[in-house]
Amino acid sequence: MKEIQIKFSTxxxxxxFNRLMQTLPGEYDLSVGRVEIDAKSALGVLSLDFSRVLxxxxxxxxxxxxxxxxxxxxxxxx
Numbered sequence: 556m557k558e559i560q561i562k563f564s565t566x567x568x569x570x571x572f573n574r575l576m577q578t579l580p581g582e583y584d585l586s587v588g589r590v591e592i593d594a595k596s597a598l599g600v601l602s603l604d605f606s607r608v609l610x611x612x613x614x615x616x617x618x619x620x621x622x623x624x625x626x627x628x629x630x631x632x633x
Contacts, residue, residue, distance in 0.1 A: 557616040557623070561585070561609045562631035569605065572629050573597050579622055581615035 563569045576583060576595045583594035587609050592599035594611060603609060608631050613622060 557613045559611050559613070559623070559626065560631040561611045561626075561629050562607075563605045563609075563629070566601075566605075568629070569600060570597075573600050575625060576600075579619070579625065581613070581619055581622065583614065584612045586610045586612065 561572070563572065573595070584591050585594040585600060585603060586592070587603055587607050590603065592603065594600065611626065611629075613626075616623065
């Protein structure tokens with residue numbers, strides 16, 4: 556299991572993220588505070604507070620190491 560920090564600047568980036576998540580194998584969750592949702596759920600992702608940094612949990616990171624490369628464009632760097 557691996558966690559990366561994600562932050563979206565626009566609603567379009569959120570939709571782009573969700574389209575990418577739909578194509579990836581494995582299980583992923585997005586969380587902010589105590590709220591945790593399935594990262595492949597469009598309605599769930601759109602319901603989150605995008606003004607905050609989100610945590611993406613990748614459960615099969617060892618099985619699909621290439622997934623991290625695809626998600627780097629959304630990674631938050633403080």
